[in-house]
Amino acid sequence: MKLFGTLLLMVRRSLRQHALSTAVTVASTALAIALVMAVFNVSQQAERSFTAGDLDVEAVLGARGSEVQLVLNSIYHLETSPGNLPWSLYREVAEDPGVRFAIPYAVGDSYRTFRVVGTTTDVFRDLRFGDGSTLAVRRGHQIFDPRNREAVIGSTVAERTGLKRGDSFNPTHGVGVGADGGVVHDERYLVVGVLEPTGTPLDRVLWIPIEGIFRMGGHKLRGTGEEFEAEAGVDIPDEHKEVSAVLLGFRNRSTGFRLSQLINRQGKIATLAYPVQAVMGDIFNKLGWVNRVLEVIAYLVVAVAAGSILASIYNTMNERRREFAILRALGARRSTVFGAIVLEAGAIAGLGSLVGLVVYLAIGMAVAEIVRSRTGVHLNVLAWHPIFVAAPLGMVALGAASGLLPALKAYKTDVAENLVPQS
Amino acid sequence: MALLELRDLKKSYRAPDGTVQVVLDVPEFTLGASEQVAMAGSSGSGKTTLLNAIAGILTPDSGSIRLEGTDLAQLSESQRDALRAATIGYVFQTFNLLQGYTALENVTLGMAFGPGPDRAFASELLARLGLGDRLDYRPRQLSVGQQQRVALARALANRPRLVLADEPTGNLDPVRALEALDMLRELCGEHGAALLLVSHDRSILDRFERVVDLAQINRAAAGAVVAGATVGGNAS
Incomplete structure (x- = not known):
């Protein structure tokens, strides 16, 4: 537990030290999460609203x-x-x-x-x-x-x-x-x-x-x-x-x-x-491929977000070699340094997911308002969908996975070589 | 029993031109518990390599390093890390403070890998060194002398049995250098920690009862070239 607290401190400090790249990466991750949630949930709500039929007309x-x-x-x-x-x-x-x-x-x-x-x-x-x-x-x-x-x-x-x-x-x-x-x-x-x-x-x-x-x-x-x-x-x-x-x-x-x-x-x-619902359902079935395309695009954006996490952390590795060497000299194990980087990557993805949820709500409400004003159909963008859990968990796992490469670099840091200032 | 015993310790590096350079060749060296020893050595004499080997950061090519009876060669890397975190305090010439962390965090982080963070003791140590009102300052917000005192607190925070100091006053002016040295010796004495300090500054060396000339205990201090020896990284 004490070690986890130390890891969290290390992650917090690193995120603050690299605030700009952290903010940009969190933003790109947030957009990816918001897009995934919107594609899955708004489309489902739209289909449900247009096919379940709030009107009792058969x-x-x-x-x-x-x-x-x-x-x-x-x-x-x-x-x-x-x-x-x-x-x-x-x-x-x-x-x-x-x-x-x-x-x-x-x-x-x-x-x-x-x-x-x-x-x-x-x-x-x-x-x-x-x-x-x-x-x-x-x-x-x-x-x-x-x-x-x-x-x-x-x-x-x-x-x-x-x-x-x-x-x-x-x-x-x-x-x-x-x-x-x-x-x-x-x-x-x-x-x-x-x-x-x-x-x-x-x-x-x-x-x-x-x-x-x-x-x-x-x-x-x-x-x-x-x-x-x-x-x-x-x-x-x-x-x-x-x-x-x-x-x-x-x-x-x-x-x-x-x-x-x-x-x-x-x-x-x-x-x-x-039945009216079947007629509307047929429209959505015929347009199903559009949804598949949107899903693929969403997955690609998620992959790009994971790549940006990898790049943002990997790019700091050279400047942080001395920090890792100092930590190792203080007694930190290689696995501790490795874990800190993976945790940092996961934390960025987690922050991105939280912000993404907010962005999704903003996008969803905007879409719902547009649909309501154009058709009168009410979309409940807050309706529960498993994607609300699956997307953040998946993003955190993917983010942590994208931290493996820089973590490996940190793991291999030569302590004696990097303890002296690099000119 | 001695706190630290070196026997037939050898370490060599491959130079950029491909030749193998022996940096350490120490037949024997001992340091008693609570003993304070200064080691004189000029630049390139292998003193940092020696301290890194004692700290378990570098592995020697051959020979043994026994710390409180434990042979470091018999330990895995993670066991050496744990031993270092629990037993050794290290003061660097360039302080090596972590820039993104406060003075207090620098000290508690040093404890985190050993017995665990103890903010009260860390604060007490910093206060003892005159930094009680600088706990939340980051290294860049501190003077060079203050940074050095944070480094001293970090080295002593784990209540180590051995403090290794590599030119700890090298970046300080003469007056502050002697002040820092006195603090270090005093704190080591208070905590019962042995001190092994390397320096080439005569005014520093003169403060110690026991001064060892590295050139006398390290047969490779002159930089002998031996073909075919085991190799590692670069000499420091």
Whole structure:
């Protein structure tokens, strides 16, 4: 124990004497550790967040086309809509006994880059997220009346646009259009409620009655195949109505498989993305090679960090030969000097790992914030992952191993030859 | 029984031109416990080599070095390291203090490889040498004389049985040299340690009751050249 204390003193003094090279090496090691943690944990959290699904939506019904595009557009409010469905198909599916809920979406407009989604009030009753909660408006707020030009907005929308209850806004035609571009509709919507945060993409949506989308100036309905423009004060016949997508929940899995068979195999006008998690999982599977490449890069950076530990210590060996000779003359064994160098290398790696954890948290939180602001998806970068232990331990072991070569040089130091000052 | 006994001690080196130079050829030398002996020797007479051999830092080509009855030749390198840490204090001409460490750490580090660090005793020693208010100073922050006193404290910190001093006052002015010598002798006397000091300074040598001329006990002091002898590193 007393010897270990002496070794620690020797290591501390050496690190302080070579503070600059120590700092640079610790920094490079920290970056390597942060990169490894980020590659392993952030990618896993991203996959988990996008595939586990914080939303209780099992399937998305949409126009014939890509399932991925359908899910990205309807669940994550990314990408463009692949097209529209006839209202009759939505009703048909909604009335299926195996369907637990069917929430229609009509999209195509936005407000300051946030999507405006036309829907029914079912969304506030049936759509569940997280641990099963439904969407809730803030105290004193209310959901929209389908007969009026009213809107309920997500918490992120409120935070970023400054809209609050009692404010009103004009939707812009098209999605992803900024405040300074696009055709602004004449229709003005009153914000009657702001939703409590959900930590899901729902926070980035402005909800209005689906009739509002049907009746928005310039919008043409093609439910029958021919263009139809709604007139104020006149009911819209169901055959003209269209929806962009329908979010579905089932009473049992067999319903999902049956509808999938019916719509995807036998039908030709619609696509059922089912199960949603599998669709998103497929994206990550296809992009798996990107992760492998990132992992290889991370390992290479770790190897470079280990090399920098070796170089930084090895480069001090010549100037430290006299120090080793003095220690030996005082009675230190060769193995003691050897151990001190290996411990020093391991200590640099250990310090780098600690700093790396902090750097990882900074990087992870920055990434999580970017993902949240772009998609509304919440990444938990603090979620436990074995890499939090494996990376520091591996780095310390690798660091100590990279100290073996300089330690061997110290081990071989000739005492008598190096006790006299070197000119 | 003598504390230190040398018998037929020989050490030689290969010179850069390939010839073998005998540096040590000591038929016999003894030093009693608590005895203080000065050894006179000019530069290149092999005095540092002799001290390094006694300290177990160098291994002789032949002959024996017995320290308290233990033949160093029979010990492994790590056993010699342990013996040196526990039994011998070494004072160098250039002090050889560790620059990154404080005065106190220099002293306790010398103890760490022997009986173990004893900060209280190390502090007491430094205070005894007038450095009680300089414990946390690094060598560069100390005068040459103060550095030498730290070196003396380090040599005595392990309560050694033998203190080897290689031109310990060589870097000091005459007044401070005699002061340092008196301190060293006094401390060795207090701790019952024998002292073997080598110097070529007559004023230093004159302070000792027993002075040995290295040229008289070392037949190789003139630097005899012997072909085919066992070789090591460079002579110092």
